[in-house]
Amino acid sequence: MAIETQPDRAQGAGGGQPLGRSGARPWWRRPAIHTAIVGAVIGYLLGHLLGDYLTGATGAANQYPNVPLSDSEDWPIVLGYVFAIVGWLAGLGVFNDIFRQMIGRPAAYNGNGQHEDGGLAKYFRYSLDHKVVGLQYLVGMIIYFCTAGLFAMAIRTELLSPVHHVFTSQVYVEIVGEHGTMMMMLMSSVILGPFGNYLIPLMIGAKRVAFPRVEALSFWLTPMAFLILLSGLLLGGFPFGWTGYAPLSIQSTVGADSYAVAFGLMGVSMILAGFNIIVTVICYRAPGMRWSRLPMFCWAMVTTSFLMVLAAPVLVGGMYMLLMDRTAQTAFFASRLGGSSYLYENLFWFFGHPEVYILALPGFGIVSEIIPVMCRKPLFAYKVAGAGMVGVGLLSFFVWQHHLFDSGINPDMRPLFMLTTELISIPTGFIYLVALGTFWKAKIRFTVPMLFALGMYFNFLIGGVSGVFLSDVPADTTEHGSFFVMAHFHYTIMGGLIFAFMGGLYYWLPKMMGIKLNTTLGKWQFWLMFISFNSTFLPLFAVGMAGQPRRVFEYALNLQPLNDWVSISSFVLGFSILLFVINFVWSTVFVRERATANPWQSRGLEWQVASPPPAENFDQIPVVLSGPYDYGVKDAQPVADLHPPAGVLSAAISQSAATRAEA
């Protein structure tokens, strides 16, 4: 199939030194994170004042007389957050070009041609260069992960004893909610954000992404979501975990507003990020980059992006309805007034299930990308792998009621959803077929990325099989809502996604920053992390089967030894993450050992350029000549011609034009 090629001109590098006067300004006079913070604070104050006016707290006539006594300031806080978000974006300069064009002046950044100068300042700005956005995402995600991980340490500290409590139950339930929500909402972009945004143009032979502004916006919403969620602690937190079931979430005090706003905002970020990736991969592939040559990582990113674009709007809608119930006294979820608590559950899980595949698929993509390189063999059964990704993505929309088996849904729905949930394990299994086939007669190099990939396969096996146990309705009657579920999703999400993230980081950091992470520390981190991870979460299957529900601070005394073992292991796990942070900081800030352009001898297109890549990724749009997994093929073509002769590109363009003319 001929590829629709873009004339070279249309693919100037993303990012941009601003045109005109503003480029000469010093860093503190250009919009960046410091102006964003100022904007957010001003926005919050304005919104809060408006909310106070509407609800009569300022003594003005009560504009909204139906808000009853309670001194709960939902309106001021929600409006404060919303205005803070707008102020944050305004302070970043997101609206500047929009307003310029509205008044008829040319945009300052046109996303073409220029690139940002060196130095750290560009990482604190609304940069349109996808490589800058990728690194911003990387640092952001590490910060969010570590913060949520600290909450997890607090949870395990509390669970050391069922009788002696470290925190009050109020603080504990707040911590549980913060940990869960922070992880689930922010880690959905933990791979797509840093690696997807950074690497996809490089992998497909493009100089930029389709929508640099949308991409940068998707990043800059995440610190706001993170901070709004954290600020919930100042408001008393929220006592309903990350699932936010109504009517408890309507009953809660103002901390719940931070949950709803932060989660909804992150949903918007997901929609934007996914949308950008889909269009980039469809429209910006270089000539010769057929779908059958697309790296498996890109397949995973595209599938994840479709899930984001289709599922996150339901979340945003659900959060909005929740906020309306909390502030405007609507009754979407109040059964005695005509609403239904089931409505929330279904809305939430219709998003919630694709969300967990948003978390799982990128992990599949990364390990499928790493193992051919480290095994020096082609990816076994490429088409099956692609079918697996697409199949998982498609089926993930048809399984959500397996979270509701015991909740009183129509009983004849349950065999249907049991069937679809069991069916989804078939495409998930394809990933293992591909992996085992790639290992067959390979020459496995145990580099740190490969170790993490192997760890991911091990962990996801346990996680995936335990998912099959959960999909069976009778067995789920005992397992639902217990620590069995906890162990299952920690194995799939942390054991799958985060191990893959670590593997991807060790694999791609030489490309992204031109710096290699310390291998010895990396191996220590892997082994400590792998052993302590399994030691932490494997016993939780037993704990759950023995009857301990989730999110409790008191449990049966005879389960204390197991819980203590798990808690101690979790501290070791936390230490291994600390090791990672130390390695990351040590290698990137202090040692800065330069990496070669292609230290893994990979055939990936992104490895054929320098490390870090030049500003425009490629001097010219390359012509892709063969697939990225042609290891071991005698007389294999190089993966791409990076400097195709003048005739080749124009021939490709005219050929595709001729094909279209014929059609």
Add this chain to the structure above:
Amino acid sequence: MAASVAEDAQGPGSTGPNHGLRIFLIWLPIAVAADLLLYFVYGPHMPPGQMSNSAQSQQFDIKVMSVLAAPVMAFVLVFMAYSVIVWRHREGDDEDGPAIFGHARIQATWITVTAVIVLFLASFGTYELAWPGFAGAGAGEGPSPIWKPDGAPLQVQVIAQQWRFTYRYPQFGGFETTNLMLPVGEPIQFNVTSLDVIHSFWAYQLGVKADANPGVNNVAYTTARQTGNVTVRCDELCGLWHGAMFDYGKVVSVAAFKTWAQTTEVQLAAITKMLPPYSTTYDPTVVPQMSKAMVKAGLVGGNGYYYPPNDPVQP
């Protein structure tokens, strides 16, 4: 070189050791041993035990799934371990591995086998749910259950509120108690509802779990097969004291249960008069029995004044 690549591409049986056979021979005893241990040694002790027919059906399910899961996991793990040991990169060997892009027969076999296992599990689970002897396997079936036991079950209403379960026995005058007593050997129908937020009634040893939703009756069935203690925990985060929302119930002989029920009915008669009449759901914000004085004072029910009477406006 090309020839051996082609041969390798045909799968096991080419020149060199027969890796496929080796893996199979390592896997077979492990899988068989694991299955035998799981089914016969651990099987009778698997959670949630055998105290009721629901628990038994769940235990059987978990046993069958473990027996199927163990060989699958063993295969992947043995294969991975074998690869990691045998197919390591040797020092000085800078050649790539064989260029095997796929193998139609192996792919087809894998897809077929996984599909068969999965479809079997789905039908097996459905059978376990629907078979009359198990009557829904203890899971909450909503207000219109379709898998019911034979005969007229004992009605036990579980009222969940923040942060306590109370139990009403409509067949004994509708008295309400925090004491859960159940007879052995007779089918029991749990009618689970909530007065405020979503809770979940989880009677662990009975294998019963049914979410308690406000304004909804969630029905679950079980028949206890042994006497003993039952741990009841709330399984859905319901606010501050969710972790402390648990109590203990008891399954006793039919005679002991009848004695207890009749005695308690008499004991609590005065309190039962204060309660609203038995119903499968309750709206505690609208209480018809509220005295006129209270209504005049604006107190129509326990609603916390979140929705004033005229809000939201009903069309």
Add this chain to the structure above:
Amino acid sequence: MSLPARVATLLLAFLAVAAVAAFVVIHYFLGGPPTVDYSSGVAADTGATVHVVMQEDPQNTVSTHPDWVSYFIQNPKTHAWVHTTLFKVPAGSKIDMTIYGYDGCTPLRNPVFGEVTGTIGGVEDVDGQPVKSLNSWSGCNVGHTFSIPGIGLNAPMATPSNPNANLCGSSPCTSGPHKTMTFSFMSPRATGEYFWQCRVPCGGGFLDGFGGPMQTIGFMTGNMEVVS
């Protein structure tokens, strides 16, 4: 940036993060209302008597949520009223509770909790008269309850005789119409934390009346810590 500059920046950043984390943990996580100690000087498991005094008010004017209903507990040594719901008693002892009820009435969601359970004698004394149960639907009778589910204790709090009269307006209440509830129970022999709560949906402005003060420690719910 030069190496020393990078090291310095990094150290500063790390110290800042550690300081913030420590602040959050100490201030938000480990903070909370104080615990009133009724167990000091009393030997556990001897059946000794401990006299705990509390009051429940229609509001509290001492916190950041002044219109939230609240309990107060009296310090046994200083007799000052403390705005907390956490108290400590010795194990295996007789606890004599005196609770002053200053707040008006709200109907119970589940009237079964109008019945007194778990006390010695199965009754509570309301202004000296023994009472077995209070009907919160037949009249303005119940303001709150004091319930410790872990030991099966439930004691409804009666409302002042004329609820239309001005209820006490500033907390802790020392004057104004009120009822005095007294009852006794044995503290369990097993040490630990036994949570207690009010069962009346008196969290005005929150759905089902169970939000706000009902779910915030220090107002309408707390812990009875049993120590040896």
